[in-house]
Each structure stands twice: as structure tokens, then as C-alpha cells.
Amino acid sequence: MERLINPNGLNMPKLGLGTWPMLGEDCTKAVMQALxxxxxxxxxxxxxxxxxxxxxxxxxxxxxxxxxHVTSKVWWDQLEPQKLQASFERSLRALRSDYVDLFLIHWPAKDWDLRRTIEALVALKESGKARAIGVANFPLPLLREVVEDLGAPLAAIQVEYHVTLGQAKLLDYCRRHGMALTAYSPLARNKVSEIPDIVAIADKHGVLPTQVALAWLLEQQDVAAVPKAAGRANQLSNLNALNIRLDDEDRAKIAALPKGQRLVSPAFAPDWSDGE
Structure with missing residues (x-):
């Protein structure tokens, strides 16, 4: 499987297994099966x-x-430096590992000392216990502040990204600064199967609409995707999306779809309009 490798410590397969909201034994079985x-x-x-x-x-x-490659994240209410460190150590113990391959700030906080939080995140990378670091759900202006003003060696950002939610500006920024972009909810919570143009492309290639949506993401430079899949059939289907080759007509159809349909925006989310 193709890996995304960049100067900031990343060595990450383009396709991953998303595990939210799987819990307990069901989650363990799904991860073992995927491996x-x-x-x-x-x-x-x-x-x-x-x-x-x-x-x-x-x-x-x-x-x-x-x-x-294992990615984990610290929650937005644990971003004070000592809390962040403690959360990271709890993650290591839970994962039964001496390190994580990529450690992210899961969401920005509303009222926080950004510089001190980022310094604590960078310290984890410098300790070697986080092989690479990054952020999730950061709008472009905030990402720019972390990378350019604070000089953090971020390897990746994880955001919602799918055929009906564009991330063109963010992706362009990532490419210019040696970062990967990981797409969560890459199947738009399976809504892609209801989009006529995606269904038509899938029929043309003899594949599933979900595979088309994934193939579109995975063919993009510096983009990874982490669809959640518990069952063996869905895990295999997502894996096989790596083998699908879209053509220019397919890409034009997907490009013409609306690109503002955000599905994940909890009460504590940042201002998405900023920089989009």
C-alpha cells in the first residue's frame, strides 16, 4: 500500500481504518480483522x-x-500542557505501546494558550514518543498560525473531506508546507451512495459508490482517508478502492458536485467560514 512520507516524521499508509464509534470487543475484533x-x-x-x-x-x-501506523488524538479539554502530557501517557498505556506514529490535537479549544499547547505537542515529538505530530479540525488561519508563526513541524492535518465537502485551500497549503491531509468521514456517512453522479460512475466501472468516493480521495497527492468499517466485506471493499482508476470524465462529474456539505460540526467546533 502506498505510504505518505514527509520531512516531519510521517510514514503513513494512504488508507486507514477509522475506529469511531466502535467500542470494546467489537472494536478489537474489527481492528484485528483489518490487520x-x-x-x-x-x-x-x-x-x-x-x-x-x-x-x-x-x-x-x-x-x-x-x-x-497508529494515529491518536488528545481531546480539546486536555490542552493545557500538563493535561496534554498526561492524556498522551494514558493513550500510550491504553495502546500498549511505547510510542504513537502520529499524535494530533483533536479540536482547537475556544480559550487556550495556543503557544504553550503547541510547545507541549512539539515536546512529545522531540521525546520520540510521538513519531510525528499534527492537528485536526483546524481552519486554515489557525493552521497557518501554528505552522508559520509558531514554527511547529506538523506532519499532517485531519479534517472532514469528501466528494461534497471541498478542502482545496487547506490541501494547497498542506502541499506547500510538506503536510499530509487525512480525510475523515470520507464517505460522507454513506451519503455518497445516494448521489446520482457517484452511482453513475460506480455503475460505469462496475464498483460501489463508496469505492468511487474513496478512490477519488486516495488518488490525490498527499491525501489519506480513514473510513470506519467494522464488517469484513466493507473493510475489503474499502481496501479494493485503491485499485480503482477514475478518468477525467469521472473527475469532472465529481468536481461539479456541491462542495459545502459539512456533516461534522459540534457545538465546540471552530468558525469554519474563516479561510474557506
Whole structure:
């Protein structure tokens, strides 16, 4: 599987397994199954309450830990430096690992000392316990502040991105600054299967609409995707999206779809209009 590798410590397969909202034994089974099928990228977070279940799968799997990319995240109410450090250590214990491959700030906070939080995040990278660091759900102006004003060596940003939510400005910025962009909710919570143009492209290629939506993301430079899939059939289907080749007509159809349909915007979300 193709990996995204950049100067800031990233070494991440383009396709990963999203684990929210899987919990407990169901989550452990899904992760073990994905690893057996060939996945080597698992996405979790303290806020998902399933790091222990992921850790159990990592421990039970025959795949060596060193071959698996694990992303985890710290929740937005744990961003004071000491709390961030404590949350990170809890994540390591739950994951039964000495390190994480990529550690992200899950959401920006409303009232925080950004500089001190970023310094604490960078310290985790410098300790070697976070091989790479990044952020999630940061609007472009905030990302720019972290990268340009604070000089943080961010390797990636994770945001909602799919055929009906564009991230062109953010992606352009990432490419210019040596960062990857990981798409969460890449199937728009399965709404892609209801989009006539996506269905038409899928019919043309003899594949599923979800596979078309994933293939579109995965063919893009510096873009990864972490669809959640618990069942074996869905995990295999997503894996096989790596083999689909879209043509210019397909891409033009997808480009013409509306690109402002955001599905994830909790009460504590930042101002998305800024910089979009």
C-alpha cells in the first residue's frame, strides 16, 4: 500500500481504518480483522473511548507493531500542557505501546494558550514518543498560525473531506508546507451512495459508490482517508478502492458536485467560514 512520507516524521499508509464509534470487543475484533486483511494504518483517539480496545488488537495481532501506523488524538479539554502530557501517557498505556506514529490535537479549544499547547505537542515529538505530530479540525488561519508563526513541524492535518465537502485551500497549503491531509468521514456517512453522479460512475466501472468516493480521495497527492468499517466485506471493499482508476470524465462529474456539505460540526467546533 502506498505510504505518505514527509520531512516531519510521517510514514503513513494512504488508507486507514477509522475506529469511531466502535467500542470494546467489537472494536478489537474489527481492528484485528483489518490487520489480517492488510490494513497497516489504524486511527483512534482519546475521545473515542476505544484506545484500550485498539491496544488489545495490536497486542493480539501477528503483525509486528513496527509495521502498523497508529494515529491518536488528545481531546480539546486536555490542552493545557500538563493535561496534554498526561492524556498522551494514558493513550500510550491504553495502546500498549511505547510510542504513537502520529499524535494530533483533536479540536482547537475556544480559550487556550495556543503557544504553550503547541510547545507541549512539539515536546512529545522531540521525546520520540510521538513519531510525528499534527492537528485536526483546524481552519486554515489557525493552521497557518501554528505552522508559520509558531514554527511547529506538523506532519499532517485531519479534517472532514469528501466528494461534497471541498478542502482545496487547506490541501494547497498542506502541499506547500510538506503536510499530509487525512480525510475523515470520507464517505460522507454513506451519503455518497445516494448521489446520482457517484452511482453513475460506480455503475460505469462496475464498483460501489463508496469505492468511487474513496478512490477519488486516495488518488490525490498527499491525501489519506480513514473510513470506519467494522464488517469484513466493507473493510475489503474499502481496501479494493485503491485499485480503482477514475478518468477525467469521472473527475469532472465529481468536481461539479456541491462542495459545502459539512456533516461534522459540534457545538465546540471552530468558525469554519474563516479561510474557506
Amino acid at each position: 489480517a486483511l492488510g490494513y497497516r494504518h489504524i486511527d483512534t483517539a482519546a475521545g473515542y473511548n476505544n484506545e484500550d480496545a485498539v491496544g488489545a488488537a495490536l497486542a493480539a495481532s501477528d503483525v509486528p507493531r513496527g509495521e502498523i
